[in-house]
Amino acid sequence: MKLAKYSLIVGVAATAVLAGVAQAKDPRTAAQADDEWNYLMAAVEKGDGLWHNGKLGSNGLACGNCHPDGSATNPHTWPKYQTNLGKVGTLRDMINWCITVGRGSCV
Amino acid sequence: MEKISRRQFLGMSTTMAAGTLFTGTFAPTATSFFGLGGVAEAATKKVSPFTFAILTDAHLYDIADHKFDAFLAKGVADINAMNPLPDFVLYAGDIGQSGKDSELKKGKSILDKLKMKYTVIPGEHDWYLDMGKAWRGYFGDDHWSFDHKGVHFIGMNSILVPDFWTMAGLTPLERMGRMEELECHKCGAWGVGSQQLEWLAKDVKNVSPDTPVVVLTHSPLWDYYPRWNFQTSDAPEIRSILRKFDKVIAIHGHVHQVIYNKLGNISSAGLLSTSWPWPYPPVELPYPTIKMNRVDPGNFEDGLGSHAVALSQDFDGILNYREFAHLLPDNVRRGLKL
Numbered sequence: 349m350k351l352a353k354y355s356l357i358v359g360v361a362a363t364a365v366l367a368g369v370a371q372a373k374d375p376r377t378a379a380q381a382d383d384e385w386n387y388l389m390a391a392v393e394k395g396d397g398l399w400h401n402g403k404l405g406s407n408g409l410a411c412g413n414c415h416p417d418g419s420a421t422n423p424h425t426w427p428k429y430q431t432n433l434g435k436v437g438t439l440r441d442m443i444n445w446c447i448t449v450g451r452g453s454c455v
Numbered sequence: 456m457e458k459i460s461r462r463q464f465l466g467m468s469t470t471m472a473a474g475t476l477f478t479g480t481f482a483p484t485a486t487s488f489f490g491l492g493g494v495a496e497a498a499t500k501k502v503s504p505f506t507f508a509i510l511t512d513a514h515l516y517d518i519a520d521h522k523f524d525a526f527l528a529k530g531v532a533d534i535n536a537m538n539p540l541p542d543f544v545l546y547a548g549d550i551g552q553s554g555k556d557s558e559l560k561k562g563k564s565i566l567d568k569l570k571m572k573y574t575v576i577p578g579e580h581d582w583y584l585d586m587g588k589a590w591r592g593y594f595g596d597d598h599w600s601f602d603h604k605g606v607h608f609i610g611m612n613s614i615l616v617p618d619f620w621t622m623a624g625l626t627p628l629e630r631m632g633r634m635e636e637l638e639c640h641k642c643g644a645w646g647v648g649s650q651q652l653e654w655l656a657k658d659v660k661n662v663s664p665d666t667p668v669v670v671l672t673h674s675p676l677w678d679y680y681p682r683w684n685f686q687t688s689d690a691p692e693i694r695s696i697l698r699k700f701d702k703v704i705a706i707h708g709h710v711h712q713v714i715y716n717k718l719g720n721i722s723s724a725g726l727l728s729t730s731w732p733w734p735y736p737p738v739e740l741p742y743p744t745i746k747m748n749r750v751d752p753g754n755f756e757d758g759l760g761s762h763a764v765a766l767s768q769d770f771d772g773i774l775n776y777r778e779f780a781h782l783l784p785d786n787v788r789r790g791l792k793l
Contacts, residue, residue, distance in 0.1 A: 400636055401632075407516065407522070408518055408552065409516075412636060412637070413514075414731045415734075416637035416733065417737065420737075420749075431751070451755060
């Protein structure tokens with residue numbers, strides 16, 4: 349009796365594991381998965397570079413200089429009226445302003 | 456109804472908070488309560504009252520006529536115009552942005568226009584291209600002490616990190632690039648290191664406990680926000696060595712903002728830069744807060760400034776943030792009691 353109960357538990361567990369494996373099967377080929385990962389990481393590296401290397405602006409400053417960890421960017425508060433823009437602007441407007449007119453430029 | 460600006464409102468609310476703040480500031484801290492820190496207010500040795508000035512964090516670039524050159528020059532001109540002139544000037548690190556010889560040389564040529572003697576400690580931006588070689592050539596020792604009118608001044612290099620570059624195979628330029636990122640997580644926490652701890656212990660060994668002490672480091676001597684290296688990893692050891700003194704005034708750069716804390720016998724204050732201001736850490740922190748207002752991004756001088764510290768006969772210190780624009784709420788503008 350004890351043995352039967354034990355084999356039932358093992359059977360249920362085995363079925364669950366097999367079902368799980370079937371469900372988690374990656375629909376991509378290994379090569380496709382690699383491709384996706386590599387493109388993603390290249391984009392991450394490019395973004396990290398743009399954020400930190402100062403090449404977006406013209407005076408050496410990078411976004412990361414003033415906004416460590418993206419702080420003080422307040423993305424959730426846009427769109428809003430911003431004094432330096434002189435209008436209701438979007439976050440994109442503000443970023444462009446920083447790069448072309450603000451601290452990221454040679455003004 | 457009279458219109459009130461957002462900034463005025465912030466100023467008012469911080470003034471109203473000041474009562475709470477000072478109660479909090481001078482109440483016994485956890486350490487002093489347990490007898491680890493707070494030394495009873497003994498009569499310290501008398502100081503012959505004087506003022507000294509401080510500049511920090513110019514972050515100069517190797518670009519001709521960069522606006523940061525003008526901001527540092529403005530700080531120098533401001534100090535030169537003080538009446539009476541301060542006795543000397545301290546510089547709390549980060550003259551350059553990328554540790555280049557040209558940046559440090561430019562910084563020295565601007566600082567040399569100060570009418571009085573100045574003494575410098577390094578920041579991480581000065582250091583990690585050539586491990587301080589150029590910096591030492593221009594400014595000498597990275598840690599020092601001197602006595603002035605009854606006060607013992609100490610400066611230390613607090614930005615030394617364990618080697619993260621050799622194993623990773625980084626070039627000096629890549630190493631510097633990593634260190635330039637405030638949020639660099641691969642660089643690790645910095646401190647003064649064992650050699651300077653030994654030096655400090657020796658330096659203060661024969662200085663009597665009733666001597667007023669001022670200590671200058673690039674980073675704060677307490678765990679403010681370690682994620683941005685707003686800390687010094689061996690600060691507990693430093694505080695322990697300095698605990699014998701009745702009162703220590705600790706001043707630091709690096710944070711580009713108004714910040715104050717009191718730890719037992721140590722009053723600690725942060726400084727404004729002459730480059731760009733940093734926001735306060737984006738998390739709730741339980742520390743006593745004396746804050747500057749949020750910066751106007753349209754005003755490049757907002758959040759920048761020079762500083763003067765006036766020391767009284769009884770070693771009461773007042774730190775004046777000499778802001779270039781109007782960033783400070785009134786309670787901070789009146790001067791920070793150290």
